Amino acid sequence: MTQHSIRQAKRDELAFPVRVKIRVPDTGLGTMLDRMMAWLRANVPAANFACHSAPGLACSTAAFYFRNVETAQAFVSAFPDADLADGLASPAYSRAR
Known part of the structure; x- marks a missing residue:
């Protein structure tokens, strides 16, 4: 049986259940x-996150992968000026207004 190499992004998709997609401006x-x-x-052990470019709806995105929701929420809160890939402002940014 031949084993096929899985791209790192695909491995990370399988390994990290929580994703945050950030819209990448032009x-x-x-x-x-x-x-x-x-x-x-500084805040997350190396084995607990990954980052890759990812397709988005009519935009380019950066996908950040995490092992748990709490780390993802802390990440989003740390960057309130980042726009989520769905076109909405970060929840932390919306609360700050």
């Missing part, structure tokens, strides 16, 4: 992505 995420990655490295 100009890119720029320094926000740097801040997001720094936050993840």
Whole structure:
């Protein structure tokens, strides 16, 4: 039986049950992505998150994968200026208005 290699993004989809998709503007995420990655490295063990580009509805997205809802919520709260891929503002941003 031949084993086929599964792309890392597919493995992460199978391994991480919680996803947060952030809308990527036409100009890119720029320094926000740097801040997001720094936050993840500082607050989440490496084996408990992953990040990949992902298809979105009429937009480019960055998909952040987590092992649990609490970590995903903390991530979203840490970046209230990020737009969720469904076109809505982050819930934390909406509460701050």
